[in-house]
Amino acid sequence: MSKDDIKKIAITALVCVAVTWCAATSDYSPVKPQQDRPVLRFVKRLAKVGLWVLWCAEPAPPAPNMAYHAQAYDRDGNRVLDHGKGW
Numbered sequence: 001m002s003k004d005d006i007k008k009i010a011i012t013a014l015v016c017v018a019v020t021w022c023a024a025t026s027d028y029s030p031v032k033p034q035q036d037r038p039v040l041r042f043v044k045r046l047a048k049v050g051l052w053v054l055w056c057a058e059p060a061p062p063a064p065n066m067a068y069h070a071q072a073y074d075r076d077g078n079r080v081l082d083h084g085k086g087w
Contacts, residue, residue: 023029074080
């Protein structure tokens, strides 16, 4: 892809987001729901809070054991990094 193609895609995406935003928030929009929906609003808030809790409550990854990364040895017997087992 050339830089012009990427620029066109980015501009198109931004225009689509702007049109969708205007259609969803405008008072004269034909696709905006006219009535207040308390159940859906509650589900939306519950989902947002649940995602924040899941994101914040995720435990930290365990510290990597670096001993298994250096299993290769050079000619002098020094431990060197074995790139095949690094990941």
